[in-house]
Amino acid sequence: MTARYIAIDWGSTNLRAWLYQGDHCLDSRQSEAGVTRLNGKSPAAVLAEVTTDWREENTPVVMAGMVGSNVGWKVAPYLSVPARFSSIGEQLTSAGDNIWIIPGLCVSHDDNHNVMRGEETQLIGARTLAPSSLYVMPGTHCKWVQADSQQINDFRTVMTGELHHLLLKSLIDWRRFAAAGKLCRCFRGWSWSVALMLPTYCRSF
Numbered sequence: 001m002t003a004r005y006i007a008i009d010w011g012s013t014n015l016r017a018w019l020y021q022g023d024h025c026l027d028s029r030q031s032e033a034g035v036t037r038l039n040g041k042s043p044a045a046v047l048a049e050v051t052t053d054w055r056e057e058n059t060p061v062v063m064a065g066m067v068g069s070n071v072g073w074k075v076a077p078y079l080s081v082p083a084r085f086s087s088i089g090e091q092l093t094s095a096g097d098n099i100w101i102i103p104g105l106c107v108s109h110d111d112n113h114n115v116m117r118g119e120e121t122q123l124i125g126a127r128t129l130a131p132s133s134l135y136v137m138p139g140t141h142c143k144w145v146q147a148d149s150q151q152i153n154d155f156r157t158v159m160t161g162e163l164h165h166l167l168l169k170s171l172i173d174w175r176r177f178a179a180a181g182k183l184c185r186c187f188r189g190w191s192w193s194v195a196l197m198l199p200t201y202c203r204s205f
Contacts, residue, residue, distance in 0.1 A: 005060045006051055009118060010067035012036045015046070019054045027054070035072040043073035044096065061099045065118035068093065068101040078106035078115060084151040085127060088120055107155055114157045119143050123152065140165070 009016045013034035019027045033039070033046045047061065055061070068076030076093035083105060092100040104117035119137050123145060126135055137143040140161035146154045 003060075004056065005062060006054060008047070008050075008061060008063040008067070009065050009121075010035060010063050010072070011065045011118065012071075015050060017050050017054075019051075035066050035069070043067065047099070058098055062092070062102065063095070063100065064102040064121040067095075068104060069117055072101075074101060076101040076103045078104045081105050081107040081155065082151050082153050085124060085147075088124065105152060105155070112154070112156060114155055116143055116155065116157075119145075120152075123147070 004019075004021050007018045007020060011034050013032070013036065015031040015033050017029045017031075018025050029050055031046070031050050033041070033050075035043070038046060051061070063073075065072075067073050074093060074095045077091075079087060079091055088102060088105075091103045093103065095101050102121055104115055105120045106115045107113070119139075122137060123135060126132075126137075127147065131149060133146065133148060135143075135145040135147065137145065138161065142158045142160045144156045144158065145152060
């Protein structure tokens with residue numbers, strides 16, 4: 001019988017859960033009970049609700065994201081980069097009976113001081129599906145990750161997602177641009193700016 005387990009992506013504002021039998025996803029669920037939105041409930045109670053009818057005796061639960069931060073269920077210490085991919089799975093933190101939290105990653109040298117929680121798990125999947133020496137991980141705080149076949153060597157965080165949100169919500173009347181047919185031209189200029197900056201940014205690694 002192939003191993004049955006539950007995978008949890010538990011962030012600040014949302015929770016996503018998947019029930020697996022080996023490589024096959026049997027079911028998935030979502031909740032708005034992020035670690036900052038528990039509304040007085042304990043993390044253990046939220047997990048029990050989300051995984052109702054899923055968890056048989058000793059079914060392992062593996063969690064990633066802000067659940068392992070100082071505002072989450074239990075702190076899962078960061079692993080310092082460079083870090084081998086294999087070391088991520090070897091340094092799990094126990095949060096209960098066969099409940100485990102994946103560690104985040106941190107880097108601190110020269111002018112680069114960064115952390116990630118959750119993206120390290122996505123990175124393992126990306127490496128499995130499409131090995132590369134450079135990974136770009138979009139999000140509110142986009143991660144640029146340098147790696148080889150065995151380990152993560154360095155990463156940086158940029159605020160592209162947050163900047164995009166500010167531009168859409170606060171700085172520019174996008175409806176006026178769209179009505180005037182200028183939206184595409186505006187984004188074309190933005191794209192050219194990114195294209196010009198990209199080689200310089202990559203060399204910063």
